[in-house]
Amino acid sequence: MKKIFAAVSVLLLMLCMMTGCASEVAENTVFSADDLEGKTIGVQIGTTGMTFAEDIPDATVDKYNKGADAVQALKQGKVDAVLIDAAPAEYFVEKNPDLTALPDPFVVEEYAIALKKGNDELTEQINSALVELKANGTMDQIEANWIGDEYGQHPYESPEGIEYTGKLVMATNAEFPPYELKDAGEITGFDVDMMRAVCDLLGKELVIDDMAFDSIITAVSSGKADVGVAGMSVTEDRLKNVNFSDSYTTAKQVIIVRKGGASSESLIDKFTSTFLDAQRWRYLAEGLANTLLITLLALVIGIVLGFVIAIVRSTNQRTGRLKILNFFCRIYLTVVRGTPMVVQLLIIYFVIFGSVNINKILVAVIAFGLNSAAYVAEIVRSGIMSVDNGQFEAGASLGFGYSRTMISIILPQALRNILPALGNEAIVLLKETSVSGYIAINDLTKGGDTIRSQTYEAFLPLIAVALIYLLMVVGLSALVNRLERRLSNDKRK
Amino acid sequence: MISVNDLKKSFNETVVLDGISIDIEKGEKVVVIGPSGSGKSTFLRCLNLLEQPTSGTISFEDRDITHAKGKELNEVRMKMGMVFQHFNLFPHLTIRRNITIAPVKHRLMTQAQADKRADELLALVGLSDRADAYPSQLSGGQKQRIAIARTLAMDPDVILFDEPTSALDPEMVGEVLELMKRLADGGMTMIVVTHEMGFAREVASRVIFMADGKIQEQGKPEDIFTDPKNPRLRDFLARVL
Numbered sequence: 258m259k260k261i262f263a264a265v266s267v268l269l270l271m272l273c274m275m276t277g278c279a280s281e282v283a284e285n286t287v288f289s290a291d292d293l294e295g296k297t298i299g300v301q302i303g304t305t306g307m308t309f310a311e312d313i314p315d316a317t318v319d320k321y322n323k324g325a326d327a328v329q330a331l332k333q334g335k336v337d338a339v340l341i342d343a344a345p346a347e348y349f350v351e352k353n354p355d356l357t358a359l360p361d362p363f364v365v366e367e368y369a370i371a372l373k374k375g376n377d378e379l380t381e382q383i384n385s386a387l388v389e390l391k392a393n394g395t396m397d398q399i400e401a402n403w404i405g406d407e408y409g410q411h412p413y414e415s416p417e418g419i420e421y422t423g424k425l426v427m428a429t430n431a432e433f434p435p436y437e438l439k440d441a442g443e444i445t446g447f448d449v450d451m452m453r454a455v456c457d458l459l460g461k462e463l464v465i466d467d468m469a470f471d472s473i474i475t476a477v478s479s480g481k482a483d484v485g486v487a488g489m490s491v492t493e494d495r496l497k498n499v500n501f502s503d504s505y506t507t508a509k510q511v512i513i514v515r516k517g518g519a520s521s522e523s524l525i526d527k528f529t530s531t532f533l534d535a536q537r538w539r540y541l542a543e544g545l546a547n548t549l550l551i552t553l554l555a556l557v558i559g560i561v562l563g564f565v566i567a568i569v570r571s572t573n574q575r576t577g578r579l580k581i582l583n584f585f586c587r588i589y590l591t592v593v594r595g596t597p598m599v600v601q602l603l604i605i606y607f608v609i610f611g612s613v614n615i616n617k618i619l620v621a622v623i624a625f626g627l628n629s630a631a632y633v634a635e636i637v638r639s640g641i642m643s644v645d646n647g648q649f650e651a652g653a654s655l656g657f658g659y660s661r662t663m664i665s666i667i668l669p670q671a672l673r674n675i676l677p678a679l680g681n682e683a684i685v686l687l688k689e690t691s692v693s694g695y696i697a698i699n700d701l702t703k704g705g706d707t708i709r710s711q712t713y714e715a716f717l718p719l720i721a722v723a724l725i726y727l728l729m730v731v732g733l734s735a736l737v738n739r740l741e742r743r744l745s746n747d748k749r750k
Numbered sequence: 751m752i753s754v755n756d757l758k759k760s761f762n763e764t765v766v767l768d769g770i771s772i773d774i775e776k777g778e779k780v781v782v783i784g785p786s787g788s789g790k791s792t793f794l795r796c797l798n799l800l801e802q803p804t805s806g807t808i809s810f811e812d813r814d815i816t817h818a819k820g821k822e823l824n825e826v827r828m829k830m831g832m833v834f835q836h837f838n839l840f841p842h843l844t845i846r847r848n849i850t851i852a853p854v855k856h857r858l859m860t861q862a863q864a865d866k867r868a869d870e871l872l873a874l875v876g877l878s879d880r881a882d883a884y885p886s887q888l889s890g891g892q893k894q895r896i897a898i899a900r901t902l903a904m905d906p907d908v909i910l911f912d913e914p915t916s917a918l919d920p921e922m923v924g925e926v927l928e929l930m931k932r933l934a935d936g937g938m939t940m941i942v943v944t945h946e947m948g949f950a951r952e953v954a955s956r957v958i959f960m961a962d963g964k965i966q967e968q969g970k971p972e973d974i975f976t977d978p979k980n981p982r983l984r985d986f987l988a989r990v991l
Contacts, residue, residue: 647834647836648838648840650800650832650834650838651834651839651840653800653827654798654800654827654831654832654901655827655828655851655852655901655904656824656826656827656828656852656856657824657852657855658820658824661855665851665855669842670840670841670842673842
């Protein structure tokens, strides 16, 4: 235990020193759109900025999941410029005094609402609602609230006395301020207020489903969401999969670059802004709860299903029975162990449960449980096969049938042999759940990411997340060790 | 009690048992001897169907059990105990639980009744003080005595011994043979595969000599050991005695 803590503190010290004497970031080299040729450009994946950046000759396009990540990369000198919508750019520049947006827009574009192809009725309803909102000044009010100098002074409030009949699910990606962002855990922003106003006119309750930006079109076309609203402009590629409403606002793509004289904050300031301001520690707490919940439930599924598969497999191996079941088990194991966890998670969420509205945590529990079962199955099978055949014969010679021998004699011994491996699988599973963010679950890793996207500070959130995982794994190992000692009583000499 | 008729067993292409026929009466102590690879152990393991015979029939207490399955097979094995060369005690259970697990799981006794029976059996095999030990804490000879006690706990009609002393250090062979002798004197029906010729001569009511998957010669121990007819047997005895 002491060794581990010593190792952790040394590691932390080294990291602190590394960030302390961070190397100089290169000078800005981009002063106009023409300078972008041959440069490295940061964009948010799936945005129109990305499409434009890819057309720039000889430019390397680094695609980030979030605009904030691209901005962070810019600050660290990993990219030369970031191409992004004007409104978020303004927000980022305001939060980062060492960045600036070039005055000339790169391109001007119009934002619209994505709808499922063929959903003409809703399209028309939304279009006429947009006309009304523009006519009565609501749209101007919302725009004033989110963009420009009067930020936050004109919040949209629903008129009183509206009776909601039914719901309207809006897919978005709350990482694109000021159009959509998280404020103290709530998803808000220009698009959210605008859609709320539209829904108020339609008499529908607005339900927001937060997901990765590049998942929104899929969610809409598969019917998981009714509309996709995320500062999206109409492109030919998107039109292949979805329809768009009329444009509700105009936006520009601008170029953000570094300017000299970055201010350096003290570690205490960074700590305050990372954990205490706006109660950001709550993102970690909520994330930790979700991570633990997913891990625990997935482990239960994994162990139960894993044992069943292992028994089928080893029964077949020993007696030649259960041929068909064994065949399916083998296919299952091959597929699960032969594909990455993230891909399985995405397939289960977007393909298998594609058109079903289902709790995302549940999806994750199923996905991780099914994945873990495959590994548990092979561990348990090796445990069963490691028990001497004489034990089966001794059981049989006392008149025990196969299943009674299995349960009373073989499995207890197998379990003891495989406990370290099972504990290891639990540890792997716990860490593997960090990909839950791919289906927009706020797990521990995502919690750290959310903080990072708000503070533009990578060190503390990431180290905090890493430390929490580390502590959990150390605790889990200790637990497995104790269990192992208790179960190995018969090995005393 | 046990009646075997033209029993044959092959593994893939290899013929291990080539037509064995024998009747064993209640109370008999049959000792099977022969060179290694002669099929002695396979013959024994066919009797309680740990090996499925390729052809021929086996009857036990006037019932054809050759193709017994499931419950019927388990019932046969409850009455036909077996002691293995490598003891095969259950390492995760205490000595007491090793002895009581079978009668308790078969619901023949409550745990309390079985514990009482275990105490008697432990006294019989002379290991009363090791009831709460685990198998790994016992010597080989002690393990084999516990394995015999475990078999006795099911109150079997016959016990099959598959080379019970072959895996033991020489100084421990005596204690196991002594226990088996006492069982024999108590009237237990026993079929013993062994290389202990002294035991065969002293305890057996009938000695069977097997070679090449066949019974080559059988008879009372004094005839077998003093007046062997079969040349293979003569050759075998010349080498082991």
